[in-house]
Amino acid sequence: MRVTKSIALASAGLLLATSLAFAQSTEIRVGAPLEPPALDPTAGAAEAIDVVVYQNVFEGLTRIDQDGAVQPGLASEWTISDDGLTYRFTLHNGVTFHDGTSFDAEDVKFTFDRILADDSVNAQKALYEAISAITVIDPLTIEFKLSRPDGLFLFNIGRGDAVIVATESAANNGTDPIGTGPFAFVQWDRGSRVILEQYGPYWGEKPALTKATYVFIGDTTTMTNALLAGDIDGTYNFAAEALPIFQSNPQFKVVVGTTEGETILSTNNARPPFDKLAVRQAMAHAIDRQEIIDGATYGYGVPIGSHFAPHNPYYIDLTNTYPHDIEKAKALLAEAGYPDGFSATLKLPPVNYARASGQIIASEFAKVGIKLELINMEWAQWLEDVFANKDFDLTIISHVEPFDIGIYANPDYYFGYNNPEFQALNETLNATTDEAKRKELAQEMQTIIAKDAVNGYLFELAQTGVWNAKLEGMWQNAPVEGVVLRDIHWVE
Known part of the structure; x- marks a missing residue:
């Protein structure tokens, strides 16, 4: 009877395990x-x-x-x-x-x-x-x-x-x-x-x-x-700093690819002192992209100089528009009327790349006299205060919408950029179907917002997935x- 009972229990366990495996599958x-x-x-x-x-x-x-x-x-x-x-x-x-x-x-x-x-x-x-x-x-x-x-x-x-x-x-x-x-x-x-x-x-x-x-x-x-x-x-979209835990573990697979996420230091162009081009140029010169990429993405980010994905065939490399130059940044701030710098807030949504980038940028800006107060926000609060109500100085966010350079043609968009020349080019791009002409227009638009330093262009966000090794697709x-x-x- 004990043997029979043991067999019955083992069978039940096998059935349970099979059921669980089926559920997992x-x-x-x-x-x-x-x-x-x-x-x-x-x-x-x-x-x-x-x-x-x-x-x-x-x-x-x-x-x-x-x-x-x-x-x-x-x-x-x-x-x-x-x-x-x-x-x-x-x-x-x-x-x-x-x-x-x-x-x-x-x-x-x-x-x-x-x-x-x-x-x-x-x-x-x-x-x-x-x-x-x-x-x-x-x-x-x-x-x-x-x-x-x-x-x-x-x-x-x-x-x-x-x-x-x-x-x-x-x-x-x-x-x-x-x-x-x-x-x-x-x-x-x-x-x-x-x-x-x-x-x-x-x-x-x-x-x-x-x-x-x-x-x-x-x-x-x-x-x-x-x-x-x-x-x-x-x-x-796993944090890059923790990927080594899974890269050598056979129970998992790390899947690394690209996204449409242009990660930017979004700037309120309608609010002083950021309405001054020289101030925005100074901030651009103060940014060390590689330091941010190494510190915030563990090297997985790709540097960008404008609001465009590097894998797109229309992309043009504008990362040298404002190279990292502390002395040039200080000179531009003085030219704009801020020889001793100024204070501002940097509102950060609850994602790792934003919080980590914020710490690094605050350190970089301090070298040129810009003192940043870091304010951590929950996602709903960020959407309401920053995106909807435009109540911010600076923020860090990845814009993940594909081919979204057209947002710069909307003066009511949250970073408040108003450039009629850019708006006209965007209208022409939208009405153009010829690929060669579209590429030419897109590259001209990238160049304009890069030179205007509308935002601080940091890096293209990588997609870093961690999955069970038995998952495909x-x-x-x-x-x-x-x-x-x-x-x-x-x-x-």
Whole structure:
């Protein structure tokens, strides 16, 4: 009887282990350093929103793949008129939202009307202002007319800002997101996690994962311990200083790639003394990029001299526009009327690269007489005070939106840069489809903001992921914001 009982217990244990292994093979727990303030990417600027929902819960007419190329999304195909002003999309049939309501061309029209409305809170509304008319041809066909050609139109409608939402549920997407994607929202435990589960009636190819939990862990030590303990299966943007712990551990893989994150010392150009070019030039000369990259990213960052990603074919190297020169910085400050320097605040969001860079920049600026008070802020507070209310002197942030140099053409944007010449060039770029001309314009725009020292251009943020060695399908690079789950799977 004892032998039989032992066999029974062993069998039960085997069944339990098999059950746990099966659960592991279809579920994933992703460590996220920032909790999103809401879950509607069409109504918020925070990257943390897209990390959870982009291409997982919500989808656009097109989608961006991990190489940055445009792929079909909810639209199966499209045609473009010879003059580049009319786009006609054919939509997939049989698509439903997660609440069971049907998806059709009326939802597309509603989504873009909402983006373009006077009271729109879409963070990238300006990207879609070339849309002059939207016509529903039939339930599965919709037509867009543009007021001017837009070389990035197909890319921009594939971003998180343009995912399709439904009239029935759009108002509640901030807390109860309902999209058409392969994963449906299940619950949000504030301060802890968001849970997604595979949506059974999904119209496209079903992902291997059946469940994904995003666990919010803002502290590097806690994230490290969670990885080592197996409490999470990976993270997409891990602190560079802790990577050596995992590089030689066969239970993990370190995946290093690039992002669209231009990390800048954002400067309030509308507030004295930063409204003076000589002051901004002095700060640019005071910055030692390599010291910041070594100290804040452990060498993983790539130096930049303007607001453009080095991997982009339009990029021009402007890092020598204002080389590190302490004496030149002091002379420019004196020229601007600040021979003894001045005091300012540096407001820092709760991400490692910003906090570490802030310490280094404060030390560098002290050498030229600029005394910085470092103010650490939580993410929601930073979004409200700095981004929305423009109540800041200086801050450090990575702008992770792709091809976003156009933000400098908006004088109401949070760093308050107002240059009519730049604004005109941006309008021309937006209306240009010829690649050679677009490159020429983009490089001219990069040069203008570099010479104007609008912000302190520091480095391009690397994507440094740490994942369980048995996971495959994670994106190495981040051409858009998000942790896309559709290709992630476990292997034996």
